[in-house]
Amino acid sequence: MNEQFRVAHKLGLMFLPDTPLPRDVKAWAISQLHAKSPALGINKIKLYPKAKVQEWPKSLQPDLKKRDDMFAVYKQNVRKQRMELEGHTSEAAKQANNRDNLMGEKDEMKFAHRNVYGKDQVRLRFTSFWANHFTTGNIWDN
Secondary structure, eight states, X not given: OHHHHHHHHHTTOOOOTTOOOOSOHXXXXXXXXXXXXXXXXXXXXXXXXXXXXXXXXXXXXXXXXXXXXXXXXXXXXXXXXXXXXXXXXXXXXXXXXHHHHOOHHHHHHHHHHHHHHOSOHHHHHHHHHHHHHSOOSOSSOO
């Protein structure tokens, strides 16, 4: 079992305490690449009763078109803030713009939850690698 754990750890994987270690890591890893696993997570941290793992809400998983629209609205609101237009300069308006139109923190949380609760750890690990190395996007709002 130590060898199996070492291989899994090299892949960057860790198992939940109640998860049995796979006997054949290679077969397990290949099966992970084809596993259908929705984004899973918990909605709040609590010790008792233990939080229920459930699918991440669809409202927090917009498609690329919706994300593009949200980012365009965000940039438009930032321009209005810089021009100091009425209703856009308050701290509440800035926070609302960030909360409603930026997905960065929500995506980070979804990804973190999925890494813990997902059933496709190997695919997630590879996705993380590619996302971190080949991402183009909002680099400090050019």
